Amino acid sequence: MEAALFDLDGTLINTERRSLAMWRMLLENHGIEPHEALVRRFMGRRGRDILPEIMPGADVLALVEEVMSYADHPGLPDIVPVPGAADLVRRVAEKGSPLALVTSAHRAWAVERLAEIGVGDLVRTIVSGEDVAVGKPDPSGYLMAASLIGVEPARCVAFEDSLAGIEAAQAAGMTCVAVATTHAPEELAHADLVVPDMSGIEWPLTELDLV
Structure with missing residues (x-):
């Protein structure tokens, strides 16, 4: 990848x-x-x-x-990082690999959250919900991101937690790693790999990592 x-x-x-x-x-x-x-x-x-x-x-x-x-609104759950997520973004950046964010959220929200977890300066390509005509599970966001970073979709791995996100990534022709933070692992079994969080994921991923 x-x-x-x-x-x-x-x-x-x-x-x-x-x-x-x-x-x-x-x-x-x-x-x-x-x-x-x-x-x-x-x-x-x-x-x-x-x-x-x-x-x-x-x-x-x-x-x-x-x-x-x-x-x-008072009483809303706190915003906390997914374990290992920021470290993985840093490992990708340290290897000099292209990376991007593909989110259904607004760009301003995404920029603020990336800064909060300490990777705002590393993620320079963002495709937000405002940038596409149709959101996930449509693959257009992922295809746009691949085009912006200049990498063929088949050479990209997408990290996703939702069913709509997995469908979008796979429809774009990408490998998909599902993070079981919001769904039970068995709901995500159609992804190429299912992990409990982002801890301990090495980069670059190889085909052996996905077996």
Whole structure:
């Protein structure tokens, strides 16, 4: 593998519990029962892609702004790094390998979180949810990132935690390492490799690492 492409939420930082809590608040405020199966549909995907399925005809941009306004709500789970994530990003950079971030989140959020875990100066290529017409599980974000760093998709490995993210990476023709931070390992078994977190992952990965 020549290049490493990283998802953000759930892969480099543990924020999914926080994000899902915010989506629950939004649904409740609009009279929709936030049952688990419904809320989990947001995992790894852009809110603007999911909301029309759940609330047809609603003002999606207004709803996205509303959920973002909950960011400072007291009682939300803390944002913490995924173990080993920042170290892996540093190892990739130290080897001189191309790397990029491919996230469904807004660019400003991504830049702030990368800085918080100490790798903001290393991740210079970011494809955010604002940069693509269609979000994950569509592969366009990963394909855009591969093009920007100048590496064929087949020579890229993507690190993902969500089902939508794995589908996007594999549809782009990339190897995918699934990080079991937000899903049970058995749910992620279709990825090329499943790991509990990012600790101890060596770089570069070889085919033997993926067996």
